Amino acid sequence: MNQPYRVVQYGLGPIGQSCLKTILNKPLGIELVGAIDIDPEKIGKDVSDLIDHPRPTGVVVSGDADAVLSATRPDVVVHTTSSFLASMYDQLIQCARHGAHVVSSTEELSWPYHRHPAISAELERVAAENGVSILGTGVNPGYAMDALALMATGVCNDVSSVIIHREVNAGLRRLPLQRKVGAGITPQEFDEKKATGQFGHIGLVESLYMVAAGLGWELDAMEEQLEPVISDTHHETDYLSVMKGQVAGIHHHAHGFVRDQEVLTLDLKMYVGAPNPRDAVRVVGDPPIDLEIKGGIFGDTATVAALVNGIPLVAQAQPGLRTVADVPLPRAFATTPG
Amino acid sequence: MNQPYRVVQYGLGPIGQSCLKTILNKPLGIELVGAIDIDPEKIGKDVSDLIDHPRPTGVVVSGDADAVLSATRPDVVVHTTSSFLASMYDQLIQCARHGAHVVSSTEELSWPYHRHPAISAELERVAAENGVSILGTGVNPGYAMDALALMATGVCNDVSSVIIHREVNAGLRRLPLQRKVGAGITPQEFDEKKATGQFGHIGLVESLYMVAAGLGWELDAMEEQLEPVISDTHHETDYLSVMKGQVAGIHHHAHGFVRDQEVLTLDLKMYVGAPNPRDAVRVVGDPPIDLEIKGGIFGDTATVAALVNGIPLVAQAQPGLRTVADVPLPRAFATTPG
Numbered sequence: 001m002n003q004p005y006r007v008v009q010y011g012l013g014p015i016g017q018s019c020l021k022t023i024l025n026k027p028l029g030i031e032l033v034g035a036i037d038i039d040p041e042k043i044g045k046d047v048s049d050l051i052d053h054p055r056p057t058g059v060v061v062s063g064d065a066d067a068v069l070s071a072t073r074p075d076v077v078v079h080t081t082s083s084f085l086a087s088m089y090d091q092l093i094q095c096a097r098h099g100a101h102v103v104s105s106t107e108e109l110s111w112p113y114h115r116h117p118a119i120s121a122e123l124e125r126v127a128a129e130n131g132v133s134i135l136g137t138g139v140n141p142g143y144a145m146d147a148l149a150l151m152a153t154g155v156c157n158d159v160s161s162v163i164i165h166r167e168v169n170a171g172l173r174r175l176p177l178q179r180k181v182g183a184g185i186t187p188q189e190f191d192e193k194k195a196t197g198q199f200g201h202i203g204l205v206e207s208l209y210m211v212a213a214g215l216g217w218e219l220d221a222m223e224e225q226l227e228p229v230i231s232d233t234h235h236e237t238d239y240l241s242v243m244k245g246q247v248a249g250i251h252h253h254a255h256g257f258v259r260d261q262e263v264l265t266l267d268l269k270m271y272v273g274a275p276n277p278r279d280a281v282r283v284v285g286d287p288p289i290d291l292e293i294k295g296g297i298f299g300d301t302a303t304v305a306a307l308v309n310g311i312p313l314v315a316q317a318q319p320g321l322r323t324v325a326d327v328p329l330p331r332a333f334a335t336t337p338g
Numbered sequence: 339m340n341q342p343y344r345v346v347q348y349g350l351g352p353i354g355q356s357c358l359k360t361i362l363n364k365p366l367g368i369e370l371v372g373a374i375d376i377d378p379e380k381i382g383k384d385v386s387d388l389i390d391h392p393r394p395t396g397v398v399v400s401g402d403a404d405a406v407l408s409a410t411r412p413d414v415v416v417h418t419t420s421s422f423l424a425s426m427y428d429q430l431i432q433c434a435r436h437g438a439h440v441v442s443s444t445e446e447l448s449w450p451y452h453r454h455p456a457i458s459a460e461l462e463r464v465a466a467e468n469g470v471s472i473l474g475t476g477v478n479p480g481y482a483m484d485a486l487a488l489m490a491t492g493v494c495n496d497v498s499s500v501i502i503h504r505e506v507n508a509g510l511r512r513l514p515l516q517r518k519v520g521a522g523i524t525p526q527e528f529d530e531k532k533a534t535g536q537f538g539h540i541g542l543v544e545s546l547y548m549v550a551a552g553l554g555w556e557l558d559a560m561e562e563q564l565e566p567v568i569s570d571t572h573h574e575t576d577y578l579s580v581m582k583g584q585v586a587g588i589h590h591h592a593h594g595f596v597r598d599q600e601v602l603t604l605d606l607k608m609y610v611g612a613p614n615p616r617d618a619v620r621v622v623g624d625p626p627i628d629l630e631i632k633g634g635i636f637g638d639t640a641t642v643a644a645l646v647n648g649i650p651l652v653a654q655a656q657p658g659l660r661t662v663a664d665v666p667l668p669r670a671f672a673t674t675p676g
Binding site: 022029143151152154157158159160215217258261263287290291293302304327330334335336337 | 490498630662
């Protein structure tokens with residue numbers, strides 16, 4: 001497939017709008033040909049009206065996905081509508097049936113085989129039938145706590161365990177992220193949200209199983225824990241306040257076991273005031289690897305980058321349902337040196 | 339292709355012998371079916387006699403590559419005979435004609451397109467014709483100063499430059515590596531060796547062009563420098579002495595330019611007594627990335643790991659001449675958790 005890739009943006013929430021900006025700002029390599037969203041406030045507007053873009057693009061938001069996909073016949077759809085597969089995997093099917101590759105921010109799609117085996121089989125079948133690839137990615141899941149960890153093991157003859165840490169100072173992130181981690185709510189409110197099962201970081205278990213499968217390890221057991229980080233001081237972010245005793249954010253961790261031994265540890269802290277933001281992978285192996293991204297990867301920007309950088313990866317991948325462990329290693333796409 | 343991969347080891351120098359050990363120690367996934375070397379001292383011996391292995395393997399070293407490849411019909415050849423393509427690319431052709439994928443430590447093969455365009459075209463043609471893949475890899479080139487750097491840019495929307503450092507304390511490495519960097523020779527001897535054009539680290543320029551191509555950047559100019567690091571004190575390694583004023587090792591660096599701006603910097607220091615061994619990638623971009631592998635990747639072990647972990651990557655790759663930028667991200671293969 002030759003560049004430029006003809007791209008439709010499907011989903012125009014905060015992440016989708018950031019994807020739009022990135023796509024429109026690329027000097028080459030990508031052409032935006034369509035935009036889809038269900039929000040009546042957005043439908044009918046030129047996408048330049050939704051974002052800080054200097055001039056009309058001629059691409060008007062439509063609520064009719066089939067019509068957009070038929071009319072524009074995109075190479076790739078950048079899909080950013082939901083974290084959960086069950087409620088929207090028909091959107092992925094729809095894109096595939098129109099002959100478009102899909103790169104999606106859907107966290108559950110990053111490693112769908114464990115939580116959604118039937119949907120995974122269906123996505124694989126429809127994608128393969130239509131000669132297209134479907135890929136879930138982002139900074140996390142999709143990079144920081146899975147692909148980067150697998151990459152760290154690539155120079156090891158032996159690996160006995162992998163310990164992955166991500167610490168994010170939520171106080172420096174956008175408001176939706178601060179809300180997502182519960183900053184400023186009470187411990188009781190935290191427990192209520194947690195009970196819904198759709199609170200906390202979506203994708204930690206997906207990352208755990210991706211690393212296990214990438215290493216060829218079959219886990220005998222898995223444990224997942226989500227706890228509030230209670231603030232011991234007062235914090236003011238650009239958007240909200242966190243009082244002492246309120247929730248500052250989450251500590252979400254998952255553990256994989258083989259024969260009662262913990263062989264995979266994924267430890268994620270996202271809270272206002274987190275003192276040591278970083279992404280770290282420690283491989284206990286031969287040789288040992290002690291990798292760190294100092295200050296951590298800034299997630300709001302990086303998720304968008306992972307999606308847009310995923311366009312050539314998914315366009316060139318073998319048809320079917322793919323993961324970041326199947327496609328060539330990520331790298332920046334269509335950047336300007338110097 | 340199903341596991342176990344049936345593997346021939348082609349080349350039984352120090353790296354090839356370490357590959358043998360790793361392959362024989364894998365609990366699953368690989369079966370050694372043949373071994374090739376031209377050394378009359380090795381031919382006719384069971385490979386267990388060359389390495390510290392507890393029992394005969396039944397695999398006897400042969401000097402007749404064609405006979406071994408015909409008799410064993412391996413899935414993959416692990417090839418470790420030379421750093422340079424021109425003198426041995428017929429060995430790669432030979433493996434491909436026998437229907438075997440090849441993963442090779444040949445440094446010039448890691449990104450052959452720049453230095454050897456005609457050989458690259460020939461390798462691509464023969465590999466594709468025979469439905470096999472040919473891949474050059476190792477810790478460097480193949481990982482530390484190229485694949486890891488590309489991976490670091492994978493979460494960036496924009497990249498203006500990439501600065502890659504690798505510092506290795508050669509005093510902790512095997513004797514051939516200490517010799518390779520000139521530890522213990524005089525500055526005059528260093529200049530004489532340098533004049534041969536086959537001294538220093540082979541592969542730095544290959545890494546530079548791989549990163550440039552991976553990012554889609556066309557370089558307007560490239561500069562490469564090789565300088566001795568002169569010891570300011572006395573060092574004793576397990577193998578040799580370095581006196582004050584003698585050469586401790588190399589400082590080898592390469593620089594890529596676009597419109598007179600330095601956009602890629604690869605800086606490699608390998609010398610006895612290097613104080614801050616590490617692998618580091620700094621991406622000047624959005625977001626910026628500051629990645630470090632503390633203590634650095636231990637190269638002797640890691641090169642062997644990169645080769646053996648390359649077996650499934652090359653076996654599953656699209657046929658043709660491939661690089662680590664084309665195949666799925668590296669990860670440890672056939673390891674034992676816990």
